Amino acid sequence: MNKAWKGRAVAVATGGSAFATIGAVVWILATIGIGGWQNLTWEFLTQSPKQGMTEGGIFPAIVGTFLLVLLMSIAGVPIGTVTAIYLNEYVGRQSKVGRGIRFAVNTLSGIPAIVFGLFGLGFFIQFVGGGIDRIANHGQLVWGQPNILWASLTMAFLTLPVMIVSVEEAMKNVPGELREASLALGATRLETIWKIVLPQSASGILTGAILAISRGAGEVAPILFTGAAYFLPDLPDGLTSQFMHLGYHIYIMSTQSPDVDATRPIQFATTFVLLALTFTLNFLAVLLRWHMRRRAIR
Amino acid sequence: MTEDIKIRAKDLNLHYGQKQALRDIDLDIERNRVTALIGPSGCGKSTFLRCLNRMNDLIESASIKGRVEVDGMDIYGSDIDPVLLRRKVGMIFQKSNPFPKSIYENIAYGPRIHGIKDKRALDEIVERSLRGAALWDEVKDELTKSGMALSGGQQQRLCIARAIAVDPEVLLMDEPASALDPIATAKIEELIWQLKETYTIVIVTHSMHQASRVSDTTAFFYMGEMVEMGPTQKIFTSPSQKRTEDYITGRFG
Amino acid sequence: MKKRIRIGEFLVEKSIAAISFASLACIVLIFVFVFREAAPIVDSLLAPRPTSASTPTTDSVPGVGASESYGDPGPSESYGDPGPSESYGDDSSSRTGTDTASTGSAPLAPRSAPPPPPAARAPGAGVGLDNLAGTQWQPVGDHPKFGILPLAAGSLKVALLAILIAAPMGILSALFTSTFAPRWAKETMKPVIELLAGIPSVVIGFLALVSMASLLQDIFGLEYRLNALLGGIAMALAVIPIIYTLSEDALAAVPKSYVEGSLALGATRWETNLKVVLPAAIPGIFASVLLGVGRAFGETMIVLMATGNAALLSWNAVEPVRTISASIGAEMAEVVFGETHYTVLFLLGALLFAFSFLLNAVTELFVRDRLMKKFGGAT
Numbered sequence: 001m002n003k004a005w006k007g008r009a010v011a012v013a014t015g016g017s018a019f020a021t022i023g024a025v026v027w028i029l030a031t032i033g034i035g036g037w038q039n040l041t042w043e044f045l046t047q048s049p050k051q052g053m054t055e056g057g058i059f060p061a062i063v064g065t066f067l068l069v070l071l072m073s074i075a076g077v078p079i080g081t082v083t084a085i086y087l088n089e090y091v092g093r094q095s096k097v098g099r100g101i102r103f104a105v106n107t108l109s110g111i112p113a114i115v116f117g118l119f120g121l122g123f124f125i126q127f128v129g130g131g132i133d134r135i136a137n138h139g140q141l142v143w144g145q146p147n148i149l150w151a152s153l154t155m156a157f158l159t160l161p162v163m164i165v166s167v168e169e170a171m172k173n174v175p176g177e178l179r180e181a182s183l184a185l186g187a188t189r190l191e192t193i194w195k196i197v198l199p200q201s202a203s204g205i206l207t208g209a210i211l212a213i214s215r216g217a218g219e220v221a222p223i224l225f226t227g228a229a230y231f232l233p234d235l236p237d238g239l240t241s242q243f244m245h246l247g248y249h250i251y252i253m254s255t256q257s258p259d260v261d262a263t264r265p266i267q268f269a270t271t272f273v274l275l276a277l278t279f280t281l282n283f284l285a286v287l288l289r290w291h292m293r294r295r296a297i298r
Numbered sequence: 299m300t301e302d303i304k305i306r307a308k309d310l311n312l313h314y315g316q317k318q319a320l321r322d323i324d325l326d327i328e329r330n331r332v333t334a335l336i337g338p339s340g341c342g343k344s345t346f347l348r349c350l351n352r353m354n355d356l357i358e359s360a361s362i363k364g365r366v367e368v369d370g371m372d373i374y375g376s377d378i379d380p381v382l383l384r385r386k387v388g389m390i391f392q393k394s395n396p397f398p399k400s401i402y403e404n405i406a407y408g409p410r411i412h413g414i415k416d417k418r419a420l421d422e423i424v425e426r427s428l429r430g431a432a433l434w435d436e437v438k439d440e441l442t443k444s445g446m447a448l449s450g451g452q453q454q455r456l457c458i459a460r461a462i463a464v465d466p467e468v469l470l471m472d473e474p475a476s477a478l479d480p481i482a483t484a485k486i487e488e489l490i491w492q493l494k495e496t497y498t499i500v501i502v503t504h505s506m507h508q509a510s511r512v513s514d515t516t517a518f519f520y521m522g523e524m525v526e527m528g529p530t531q532k533i534f535t536s537p538s539q540k541r542t543e544d545y546i547t548g549r550f551g
Numbered sequence: 552m553k554k555r556i557r558i559g560e561f562l563v564e565k566s567i568a569a570i571s572f573a574s575l576a577c578i579v580l581i582f583v584f585v586f587r588e589a590a591p592i593v594d595s596l597l598a599p600r601p602t603s604a605s606t607p608t609t610d611s612v613p614g615v616g617a618s619e620s621y622g623d624p625g626p627s628e629s630y631g632d633p634g635p636s637e638s639y640g641d642d643s644s645s646r647t648g649t650d651t652a653s654t655g656s657a658p659l660a661p662r663s664a665p666p667p668p669p670a671a672r673a674p675g676a677g678v679g680l681d682n683l684a685g686t687q688w689q690p691v692g693d694h695p696k697f698g699i700l701p702l703a704a705g706s707l708k709v710a711l712l713a714i715l716i717a718a719p720m721g722i723l724s725a726l727f728t729s730t731f732a733p734r735w736a737k738e739t740m741k742p743v744i745e746l747l748a749g750i751p752s753v754v755i756g757f758l759a760l761v762s763m764a765s766l767l768q769d770i771f772g773l774e775y776r777l778n779a780l781l782g783g784i785a786m787a788l789a790v791i792p793i794i795y796t797l798s799e800d801a802l803a804a805v806p807k808s809y810v811e812g813s814l815a816l817g818a819t820r821w822e823t824n825l826k827v828v829l830p831a832a833i834p835g836i837f838a839s840v841l842l843g844v845g846r847a848f849g850e851t852m853i854v855l856m857a858t859g860n861a862a863l864l865s866w867n868a869v870e871p872v873r874t875i876s877a878s879i880g881a882e883m884a885e886v887v888f889g890e891t892h893y894t895v896l897f898l899l900g901a902l903l904f905a906f907s908f909l910l911n912a913v914t915e916l917f918v919r920d921r922l923m924k925k926f927g928g929a930t
Contacts (some may be wrong), residue, residue, distance in 0.1 A: 014727035017720045019614035021791055022743050028750060028788070031762055047432060061774040079573050086465070086571035090564070092358050103915070104575040107751060108885040110842070110911040112849025114579065114876045118900040121883070157577050165576070177395035185408040185464055188383035190560045195407070196397060218751025219875070222853035225884040247753040247852075252755055255856055267761070271754055286742075379554040 016167050029275075036272025039265040045273070048233065054262045058270050062146075064243035065277075068223070069216045071152035071239075072159065079156070080163025083142035087195055089163070109161035120154030120226040121146075127211050142240060149239040153229035157220055158201040158210035166211060170204020170292060171197060203292040207285045212282035218274065220247040246274040304329040304468060304498040305350060310364035312345060319345050321522045323364070327468075327515075332490060334509035334530065337519035338550060343502045345472050346519065350500065351387040352380040367467070385412060386531070388466035392473040394453035396445035401428075401437055404445040404456060408464035423463050430496075431459035432489050451482025458489065462497070469493065471488045471501040475508065476527065487512050506546060510534050518542045585904055588897035594679050684893075688862035688873065690882065690892045693796035697895045699902075701862040705779070705872030709854055710863050711785025712868060713790050717847075719838050720787070722796030725836075729802040730824040743800070748792035756856030759785035766856065771869070777859035779872040782832055785853045790843040797842065801835025802828060838918040845910045851876040 043057055050119070052054030091098035129143035129150060137143070174197050196207075199222040220228075228248040236243045254260065254267045305327035312320040320342050327333050329494065337345040353375060354360045367370045374381050397404050397440045407423045414420060424441070428434035437443070445456055447464075452476060471490070475483040476479060490499060490512050503509050509516050510530055517527035518539070526539045537543045544550060685698030724744060727736045764776045765784065805828045813823040829836075854860075860870025860881065879896050886893040 003819065003822070010821045010825060014723045014731055017723035018727040018732075018740055018744070021720055021747070021795070022740060024788060024791075025743055027753060028747075028755070028758060032754065033831070037845070079570055080569050081576060086567050090567070094665060101571060101575055104578045106915065107578055107908060107911050108574055108843055110907050111581065111906055112846075112851065112876060114849065114851040114879050115585065115900050115904050117883070118585050118588075118879065118897060119577075119581040121582050122588045122897065126888070143781075157574075160574055160577070175395070176398060177391060177393060180353070180356075180391065181395045181397065181460075182407070184351065184384055184389040184391075185354065185411065185460065186383075186412045187379055187408075187630060188381050188557065188560060190563060192850040194515055195411075197762055200398065214749065218753065220751070220753045221880055224851075224880050232580050248750055250757050251753050251852060251856065254760055264761070268835050269351070269755065271757055274751060274755055278749055278751060279746075282746075377554050382555065 006059060018141060027143040032268065032271050032275055033089070035265075035268035036270075037273075039269035044266075044269055047267075054227040054259060058249060058266070058273065060232060060235055061246045061249045061270070062273070064228075065217050065246045067148060068152050068155065068243060068245060069213045069234055072216045073087045073209055073213060075153055076156035076159055076163055076212055077205065080160050080208060080212075081167050081205055082168035083160075084164050085193060085198075088168050089189065089197065099157040099187070105161050105164055108157070111277070112218050114224075115159045116154055117222040117224055117226055120222060124153055125226065127217065146225060146227040146242060147240045148227050148236050148243045151223045151243070153225055154189060154222050155216045155219065158219065159215050160274050162211045162215060163208040163218075166208030167201060167204050170201035170207070173204075173292065174200045178260060203288050203295075207288045207292070210281050210285040210288070213275065214285070217281070218247055218278050220245070220251055225249060248276070250274065302328050304369065305500075306364055306367045307346070307349070307366075308365040308367070309435075310346070310349060310366060311362070311483060312342075312349065313361050314349060316355070317357040320349070323337070323524050325517060325527060327498060327500055329498050330496075331514040332494050332501060333510055334513035334516045335500065335502045335519055336504070336509050336516060336545075337525075339504065339543065341519040341520045342522040344472055347500060347502050348471055350468070351384050351389055353384075353389065355511060359377075384456055385464050386466055387463035387468040387470060388464065389470045390457050390461055390474050393477055394450065394457050396453050396456050398444065399545070400442045401448075401456060402441040403447050405460050405463045406458060406533050427459040427463040429456045430462050430493070432485065432492075433459055449482070451478050452544075454478060454482070454486060455489065456491065458493075461512055462493075466497065468498045468500070471499065473502055475503060476504065482509075484487060491512055506534070518545060520545070566848035572887045576583055581904060585897055585900050589894055591894045591899045592683075592814040592891075592898045594706055596683075597805065610910065613626065617903045618789055639657065676883060682816040683898075686864050688878065690895065698862075698877075699816060699893070699899065702873055702878055702899065703902075704849055704864050705854075705858070705862065706876065707781045708868070708872055708875040709782045709786055709858060709874055711788035712780060713847040714844055716784060716787035717794055721839070722798050722836055722841070723800055724791075725795050725798035726829065729799050730828055731821070744795055746787060748796070750789075752789055752850060752852040753856075755785050755788050758854040759853065773869050774860060775871055777871055778870045779858055782854050782858035782874075783868075785857045786847050786850060789849050789853060794836075794839045794843045797839030798832065798836045799834035804835065805831040816878045824881055832919050838914050841910060841914045841917075845907050846907070849876055849907055851880045851887055855880050875903055881905075 031158070045057060045062065046059050048060055049058065083105075087098060087101060090100075099267075125144060125146060129145065132143040133139060133141055157187030170257060178196050178200070179192055182196050187195070227242050228245045229242040230244070230249065230252045232242060232244055250267060250270050253263050253270070257263050303326045307323050310323040310325075311318065323345075323346060335347065337343050340523040348354045349366055350368075350373075351361065354362065362374060364374075366374060368383070368387065371378065381514060383419075386469050397407060399407070404426055406420045409420060409423050414423070425434060425438075430435065433452060434454065437448070445453065454477075456470075456476075475486045478486065487508065490501065492508055493499060494514075499508075501513065503512075513530045515527065516530045516533045518533065518537075518541075520541055526533065526537060526542045528538075529530045533542065534546060537546060569927065584713055681697050682697050685696055686700050687696040687698045688701050689696040726732060728740050728744075759781055760777070764781055767773060767781055767784070768776050768803045809827050809831060810823055813827045814820070818826070841864065854874045855874075858877065860873045861871035862873040862878075863870055879899055882892065883896050
């Protein structure tokens with residue numbers, strides 16, 4: 001008798017938690033969905049902010065976010081793919097080098113985003129940028145400032161673990177027999193990687209890139225002081241420009257704009273756009289991963 | 299007489315870490331003959347086969363001592379390129395492993411790697427190889443079909459075609475028909491009989507019947523040692539070693 | 552068959568190896584450069600006190616431009632405090648019940664030297680240990696106070712509240728979907744819960760600020776709209792998916808033979824799940840909680856938007872707090888390169904880095920160790 005009740009209690013506790021969590025998810029989506037959808041217009045997406053941010057659109061923020069993740073991917077996808085190749089194809093299981101790099105990747109994924117911001121500031125902006133200025137511009141401040149280049153490089157390192165894990169997963173799915181067949185025909189290891197392993201891992205590379213982009217579009221802490229700005233009259237026109245960003249926009253607008261209530265609709269709409277963006281990307285990645293797993297089972 | 303010996307193994311020893319897998323192997327493989335390696339599972343016959351094209355190099359814990367000579371040259375010498383060796387000594391695996399590409403691309407893969415780019419030359423090689431593997435008539439109209447869409451037996455013949463496309467001199471076959479049905483197996487065995495006119499063939503098989511059907515010479519491996527080697531008929535009718543006789547009569551294995 | 556030297560390939564392979572060290576290099580660089588910018592503090596702590604007490608007149612700092620960009624810490628203070636609570640806890644410091652040493656240490660702290668010109672580093676910019684260990688964080692003004700304690704306490708408070716909510720929720724939910732729920736339920740519920748992981752923290756922070764805050768205040772009749780509890784609840788939303796996913800993996804990895812063995816002895820399904828499956832998954836579950844703690848401790852946007860950003864030091868869960876990460880996030884953009892405030896912020900960053908590094912190392916060692924023991928090395 002007691003047991004049955006206990007069993008029921010456990011089921012209720014666990015089920016209750018699960019449903020409560022799902023409830024929270026639904027509530028979040030509904031609140032943003034309802035609050036944001038009403039203010040979403042075509043003009044909103046294609047115009048610049050006007051009237052002290054109380055009217056107009058968020059076009060520059062969309063562009064800024066897009067440019068940021070684009071630059072980030074240009075740096076991050078190759079580095080991540082190459083690292084995954086090295087870890088999976090060249091390094092042995094017992095190797096110290098392999099363990100060291102894996103430990104580094106693991107640690108990287110646990111470092112708070114704000115520390116990456118400090119990294120961007122201390123290394124990229126002060127050291128590299130400042131160094132370039134000292135050498136090439138006679139100390140005049142050109143590169144040693146927050147800009148979209150340093151911000152995207154910072155983000156590239158932030159999302160590196162995601163990239164590496166995704167590509168490695170895809171490579172592990174390539175059967176060893178294919179590599180053996182290629183080598184037995186007189187191909188070198190590099191040729192085998194280039195012609196057999198990489199093409200088979202393409203979906204993993206794509207998945208990793210998409211997940212990295214999703215993270216890059218939503219993460220705000222690292223760009224707080226490495227390049228994001230709240231209002232810029234022009235779109236970024238070079239690597240030394242600052243940029244507007246959807247997430248940053250939401251943050252500043254909801255905490256610091258002079259008329260928080262008047263801009264509330266815009267805050268919701270911007271949040272809606274950001275959420276829609278990250279969800280679409282994540283959904284794509286999940287689809288890709290599912291497709292990849294299905295192929296591997298064959 | 300030495301021109302008849304294509305491959306010679308001398309004092310070959312192999313360790314996986316601490317475990318010794320091959321012990322003092324001395325073995326000659328004759329050119330243009332089929333040599334079968336038989337023995338119970340785990341006796342080292344596949345390991346030995348993989349020494350002949352240095353595929354064991356890929357295994358971290360493997361360490362090799364001794365000589366393996368192909369055409370008189372020690373393939374473990376420091377001036378030998380394993381990549382070029384594998385072009386000369388090809389391998390067909392137990393489980394067929396076509397690339398997830400078209401039939402044409404599977405076969406053209408090897409020649410392309412080795413520098414042949416001209417489309418017509420590749421076309422010719424593809425046809426020649428498929429004919430040599432007795433597969434041409436079955437697939438000649440579907441060369442763009444995926445190699446993985448073929449039946450098991452056809453896939454294995456595709457792998458054979460792929461191997462001969464790079465123009466090797468030796469074919470190493472590791473239990474090539476063990477995953478196939480009797481009809482497909484028969485086709486493969488007949489193919490081997492034809493191929494030996496052009497290539498030197500070494501085949502590992504766990505089926506004694508297959509060895510007696512297909513090979514000219516047979517070597518019996520047991521626990522990492524090469525126990526006895528001789529003309530196939532002699533080995534199967536009057537072996538000189540007791541262990542050989544026990545295996546052949548089914549007392550173990 | 553003679554050996555061929557493939558220069559191209561050789562170079563490519565060497566480059567592959569070199570590039571792969573990027574992640575290792577990154578960790579090292581983060582370590583080096585964050586600690587480098589924080590180093591002057593350490594110097595000043597270790598350096599002997601200036602023999603002549605610095606002239607008392609240097610309180611008013613020669614107007615070195617941006618270093619005075621804040622002006623006085625009045626209500627015009629910009630960052631992250633949309634609520635009624637004062638940003639640096641100036642007024643409310645009198646309310647802190649616990650720590651009475653707030654202003655007592657001031658006379659003993661060495662005066663800050665006048666800030667150097669922006670380009671130069673602050674040589675031994677005086678920040679005494681008692682200042683850093685003090686209970687006031689007030690980096691702006693005539694007598695800047697860099698007490699780390701309230702910030703660290705703030706981070707701990709929020710993280711603790713978050714874990715107290717997220718750990719049970721995450722673990723129980725994982726238990727439900729992986730052991731109790733039928734297959735079809737699991738297939739639908741799991742992705743929905745994992746959706747939470749895809750929500751950017753700025754969005755969660757936004758919702759906390761805009762919707763949850765008022766809700767909470769109305770339900771509980773709170774004095775402060777933005778406080779540590781709100782931050783904890785919002786943070787829990789961000790941490791639950793981490794704990795959920797990893798706990799789910801751990802539970803799913805328990806060998807079926809354990810389950811079958813238990814059922815064969817006559818145990819019910821739920822008894823088996825609770826007494827056999829759950830304990831077997833403890834290492835993985837524990838690791839997930841540790842990861843969640845790490846995330847909660849270092850997360851920035853949620854706390855920036857939901858906790859009120861007042862550096863108060865108290866046990867009260869419904870008072871505003873200011874966390875380490877929020878301070879860095881809010882203040883770094885306006886700080887002058889090289890000045891004391893800048894250095895202290897980097898010191899905070901260094902602390903965060905050290906904390907997460909250690910946590911990661913412990914998780915790795917601990918999980919590997921326990922897993923090894925339990926499953927005999929079959930990781």
